[in-house]
Structures are given as C-alpha cells and as structure tokens.
Amino acid sequence: MAQSNSLWRRFTTSQVFWPLVALGLIMLFNAFFTPNFFKLEIKDGHLFGSLIDIINRGAPLMVLAIGMTMVIATAGVDLSVGAVVAISAAVATVLINPALGNTLIASDKLVENVTATPLPVVILAALVAAALCGLWNGMLVSRGRIEPMVATLVLMVAGRGIAQLITGGQIITVYYTPYFFVGNGYLAGVPFTLFIVAAVGLFAWLLTRKTAIGMFVESIGINVKSSFYSGIDEKNIKLLVYTFSGICAGIAGLIVSSNIKSADANNAGLGFELDAILAVVIGGTLMTGGRFSLLASIIGALVIQSMTTTMYAIGVPAMAAQAVKAVVVMVVILLYSEQFRTVINRLFARKEVQS
Template structure:
C-alpha cells in the first residue's frame, strides 16, 4: 500500500466508532445536527421579542428560523463589507464573536465542552508515548483556574501590579500566571520522574493528592467568580464562527504537531518510550526528553484549567477537572497511542476526546437515567478498544474466514 494510507490507518477505528455514534444520533436524536448561525445581540433580541411567554413551542422555532434567515442575510452584507474595510479586532464586552456571528448547535457544544479533554489529551499523549503517565492533570487544572481567578479578582479590586492596564488587557496577567504555575507543576512531575527516577504513576500521584489542596489554599476554599471579558472569552467567546476554545485546541494541536513531526523531538519521544536504555546509548538525552514531556503536559493542563474556569466564569477548586485525567488517558488510548509507550498519534487522541464528549452529550440528550450513564459509556470504551486491538480483529476475522471456508466446503 502507499505511504499515506499507512499514516492514517490508526485513525480508522476511532473514526469508525465516532461515525457510528454520530449515525446513531442522526437517526434517533432529533435536532442533533441542527446548527444555527446566530448573531449575538440582534438574534437574541429578535427571539425574545417574538416569543410570547405563553406560546413557547411553535413560535419559538418560527422565530429561530426567522432569526436564522435574517442572520443569513446579514452575513452576506457583512462579508461584502468586510472585503472593503479592515476587519476590526474588536473584543465585545459580553465576550462574543469577533465578527458577531457564530454557529450554535449540539456538535458545536461537543467541540466546546470537549476542548478541555482535547487539550489535556495532547499533553497526555506525549507523556504516555515516553512510557509514562500523568494522573495529576485534573489537580493542575484546578490550580491554574484558582490562580487565574484569584489574580483577576485582585486586579478587579485594583490591588495588584498591572491593574493600570484596564480590564480589557490585564487579563493577560492571570492567564500568564496560570500557565507559568502549571508549567512549574509539570516541571515538578518531570523532576520526580526523570530526575529522581520515581515511577510515573506514583510520582504524579503526589500532585494529584496535594494539588487540589494547593488550589483550595489559593482560593481559600471559596469559589471565586469573575466576569472579566478577556478571561470569559476563552471558552465563551467565538471567532470565525466557532467557539474560541476550538481555535485554542487547533493552535495547540498544530504547534504540538510541528514540534513532534517536523523536528526530531517526536522521534526522540518514541525512541525513549520504546527502549530508554538503548536511546541513551544512541546519544539521546532520555531524561531531558521525558522531563520535557511532563512540562508540556503541565502546560496543557494549565490551558485546560483556564478553559474550565472560563467556561463557568469561576474557579471551583473542588470540582474543576475532577477525574478528567481518566478521560484524557482514555482519549489518548482510544486514539491508538500505546500505553506501553513508543508510539503516539496526536490526531487520534483528539478524535478520542471528541468521541468521549459525544458519548456524554448523547447520554444527556437521550435522557438516559443519570444512574446508568456510566454503564453504556464503559461498554462503548471496551468496544472501541476491542476494535483497536489487532489481536481481536485477527480473531474475529479468522472466525469469519473459517465459517466461510466451511460454507465453501459444504
């Protein structure tokens, strides 16, 4: 076969599973693929004036359609005018789109809500590729959210360096602080694993247990709410029709992809994951490579933590990112990365993350009783993994083959 088909072969099975799940939704869930184009302010105004309180049903849809049509029309004019004027990089105070339009619907929600796990999965993929694991990412998310919320509340109150920049810009400080802190957390994990040679699961267990405590210490155990437009924009704003968080994922994916596939870094990672000692003999600084993957993973957790905090406009140290490490690992493995290390697929991890979020959203949409939600989730995970397993496919194929052979004889 040719080279390109080999390159994407690992993506086949997660994509097939995702397609099956989407197909299921297309058939059994109404409105699943309904995507509307909305304009933040006017569309809202049209809807709420057109819908009288006592007639929500039919009028609501009609109004929505009317709004959508109007938006369609307006989109045309904007596109035309955009050609003539320089596009203003305007940040609306309510955290809306740069262009004022955005897509609205379940698939968009899946992308938006799944963005946290997608970002986590990028870092996790690299760590797992070296044969390690990082179970502290959920706690690091909580730390990142906590420090961002604390700083933004200090800036809002005016008692912090940088408050003079005004609310439109000073949100950069908490964002930077959160990223620095989470990168340090990653550095710490890397130090324990690569520096001191502690087993990755135990080493990251330390931060998993203690990290949430640190986050609570930062926020003094309180849930800190904020409404800074810049910070809120991260996960609630829209750019180029899509939620801004999706663009963050795209950017991080592209950077990680370039870093690992266009430089030797990716090869080094796989080499270390395959055989650490051999790669050391080959002159690769195995320790440094491993260390770096944990640092990247910490950074990713920081981004995810900012997204999680931005999404609900507050830092909830107790619940932010709780058990998300499991989802991130799941996404990575569903995407075809081997837990033994030595082989990784960033795109597969993203598909895995989308698959998990689609599954969760499907459960909500289908009104599955909250009690049993976990059961179908577990089954889908096992089925996807079985599909991924070459051994399973070989066995199933051999059963079919032998049946066919028997049929042929008779």
Template structure:
C-alpha cells in the same frame, strides 16, 4: 489501498466509531446537525461538541507526549483545578475585573505555575527515578488540596469579559477555545513531525537506555514533555473556569485524567510508549465528548450514565484490538506445511555447508 490495509490503518477504527456515534445522533436526535448563526456566532450540537471537548483535547495532547515516553500523568486533573483557581482568585482581587492587563497577568501567572508543576513531575520521574504513576499520583492528591487552599474551600465567582473569552467566548464566529486548541495542535504537530523532536520522544519511549547511548539527553527531554503536559492542563483549566466564570477547587477537572488516557489509547497510542498519534488523540477525545453528548441527548438516566459510557468505551477498545478481531472475525489459519528434512539454511550457512552459489556442499 486494499481493504485489509485500510482495516489495519491505526486511524480507521477511531474514525469508524466516531462516524457510528454521529449516525446514532442523526437517527435519534432531531436537529443534531443543524448549525445556525446568531449574533455572528455559530451554534449547534456539533459546535458544542467541539467547544466542550476543547479542554479534553488540550489535556489529551499533553498526555500523548507523556505516554509516548513510556510515562503517565495522573495529576492533570488537579493541575486543571489549580490553574482555574489561581486565575480566578487573582481576577477577583482586581479593582476592575474587565481590566485586560490584569486578566492577562492572572492568566500568565497561572500558566507559569502549571508549567513548573509539570516540570516537577518530570524531575521526579527523570531526575530521581520515581515511577511515573507514583510521582504524578503525589501531585494528583496534593494538587487538589492546593486548589482548595487557593479558593479557601469555596467556589470563587468572577465577572470578567476578557477572561470569559477563553472558554466561553467567540472569535471569527467560532468558539475561542477551538481556535486555541487548533493553534496549539498545529504547533505541536510541526515540532514533533516536521522536526526531530517527535523521533527523539519516540526513541526515549522505545528504549531510553539506547537513546542515551545514542547521545539523546533523555532526562531533559522527559522533563520538557511533562512540563508541556502541565501547560496543556493549565490552559484547559482556564477554559473550564472561564466557561462558567468561576473556579471550584474540589470538582474542576475531576477524573479528566482518565478521559485523557482513554482518548490517547483509543487514538492508537500504546501505553508502552515508543510511538504516538496526535490526530488519533484528537479523534479519541472527540469520540469521548460525542459519546457524552449522545448519552445526554437520547435521555439516558443520570444514574446509569457512567455505566453506559464505560460499556461503550469497552466495546470501542475491543473492536480496536487486533487479537479480539482475529478471534471473533478472523479466518481459520491453514495448517503449516512440514519443513523439509535437514538443517535450516541459516544453520547450514554457519556450519559451512553452503557453497558460493547457495547450493549445499
């Protein structure tokens, strides 16, 4: 592969940015790459990036498919809060919070509700023709209020070992959240890249009317995609709440929708829809989580953290922009040679001035 082709590859710049962030940590943070095994579990900064980045990867995964249809989902942060709030409320009402059956029931009910909320977003968009940003903004506002109603405006605290496993536990030496993300990512990649589902989603995002005329049931497909996004946000909500063994309806998942959109865009999926990259989304989410970890590791003052993060993300987006790179790093274009006199070939062909052998009559 030539250098120009490598630079044009959609995953080159996300990989380069992630490598640069890891290099900064190598130079500035002592022991950043150290990985230890304690009590049969893997520990280290790299493991922490994966563990704390798992909820963002999960939300970004659902957001990718929504954006691929030409939509957007601003309600995922509220769905994260609702999922954790409902699961923790049901577990807190159990006589024995370590009862596996009761915990599984609470998890299932929370995920079903999130699935329904996602499908509701899809119904508003595909069924009633409401703009995606407006339809999901409704649930973004109402959902945050619903999460606070579930928790009665308080932080619901639980002490459940089975529930703790989802976001804060380990399995096979790895954080359980990473395993859940890997499993769902693999399933999504199989359904969208090995089957025709991914092509159908891209067709809807590229031209919904053309897809409908081709026999694609775009309405049902869009509802399914939004429902899947709600499910992903629900799983992320379980991870966030189980990691701290509590649910905060006001702050859980706050602004995670913006990080998810950034992760999708950094990964190379255009907001206009029509195509998507799951691997790019994962890289984008890891870039954002690594950036957050780096900011805290190097001792950036808390009051400037958001400004530094915004600045770095802006630079990343500019570097990825072909137009920006052409203006800053590109060569001068050579002047075009003047076209020979006479009508162009296609005009001569239409007017019958071209013989069978291609020479003008």
C-alpha cells in the same frame, strides 16, 4: 488508480483510521436517533448546534489529550492533569478576584467588568503555575527515577490541596467579561476554544514533527536502553513532555474556569486525567509507549465528548451515562486488541467451515 488505492491503504493503516471509524459510528447513531443533531443555526452571527457543542465542551479534553499523548509515548503517564486544571483555574480566578468572592459584590449592583490584575498577567500566571507543576512531575520522573504513575499521583492528590490553599477553600466566582471570552467567546462565528485547540495542536505538531523531539520521544518509549546508547538525552526529553503536559492542563484550566465563570478547587477538572488517558488510548497510542499521533488523540477526545453529548441528547439519565459510556469504551478498546480481532476472525472462519 493504483495511486488512489495506495492512498486508501495508507489511510486505513494510519493511526487516525480507527478513531475516525468510532467517531463515525457515533455520528451515524445520532443521524438516526437524535433529532436535529446535525442542524447548525446561526444566532447573533454565531454558529449553534450539537456539533458545535461537542467541539466547545470537548476543548479542555482535547488540549489535555495533546499533552498526555506525548507523556504516554515516552511510556509514562500523567495522573495529575485534573489537579493541575484546578490549580490553574484557582490561580486565574484569584488574580481576577482576590477578595475571594466577598467584597466585590458587597455593593448592591452586580459588578460586571472587574479585575484586580490585567488579563495577560492572569493568563501568564496560571500557565506558569501549571508549567511548574509539570516541571515538578518531570523532575520526579527523570531525575528522581520514580515510576511515572507514582510520581504524578503525588500531585494528583496534593494538587487539589494546593488549589484549595489558593482559593482559601472557597468557590471563587469572577465577574470579568474579557475573561469569559476564553471559554465562551466566538471569533468569526466559531467558538474561540476551537482556535485554542488548533493553536495548541499546531504548536505540539511543530514541536514534535519539525524538530527531532518526536523521534526521540518515540525512541525512548520503544527502547530506552538503545536510545541511551545512541546518545539521546532521555532525561530532558521526559522533563519536556511532563512540563508540556502541565502547560496543556493549565490551558484547560483557563477554559474550564472561564466557561463556568468560577473555580472550584474540589471539582474543577475532576476525573479529567482518566478521560485524557482514554482519549489517547482510543487514539491508538500504546500505553507502553512508542509511536504516537496527536491528531488521533484529538479525535479520541472528540469520541468521548460526542458520546457524552449524545447520551444527554437522547435522554440517558446522568447516573446511567457513565455506565453506558464504559460499555461503549470497552467495545472500542476490544476492537483495537489484536487478540480480540483474532478471536473474532476465528469465530467467523469456523462458521464458514461448518456451513
């Protein structure tokens, strides 16, 4: 009995507890107000339903949040992930359809399965481009000693320009079924994106918790001077986390462009950086760095996505959706604030005294 009590305590004090509560509340809301929210159907051997939808649409954000968590844990931030999503999407689609969307559909019939480059090369090239973007950020932050926010702002702005150069300023559409599988496919009845998230999450977990990297990341985020005195290689750790964040953005770019079967340098991944930061914050990792939880950030991404899906489901107009989301997020963040909790506690304490 005592053991189950302590397990419960460990759960309630763990970093995943509050994000789970937030997710639970949104689910509870849906249970009452959204008909058929929890209904799962099997169509053509695939699972369908709102829950599956949330996971599927939330996949890019979850992947981004994983990379962003490690960056934020070092007391940094990566504002460029949205732009890197666009670059990765641009590289992949251009390699599949180098004619920039013109010649391949010049013939009358729609060409279904055409690519100019083998799929593995496409994926590899997009990820290498994204990794280079991350490496660039990492160099600016670790070697150039530039504030992370400023350093990554460079690529946030310039990145969309680079993506435009790659696509020649056009929206590139692809017609290549194997590529569609990345963002739309099903494996064993479950969306393939779920496997991608699981793989990235598992890799990141192994990287941080089964090597010393996680401890070093936290140590740098908490006290960079003490870490330096202890011999921790702060520069290379930072280089690593920004590069990894870039790769995560590259993967997200593949999912996004596969999902919509095209790449738009101006709009792909627009605003993703802020959603990713928000997911990490909801996950309880401090912006000032230190202790982090990858799982909590993934749940944070799910919170954001389920909010969006819920609002569409109950028919909040798209224009108002952002505002409603902002209010919900504000409430969640306030609940995290130590100061706010004290204020609430005091309010209740005072009422008790009066009555």
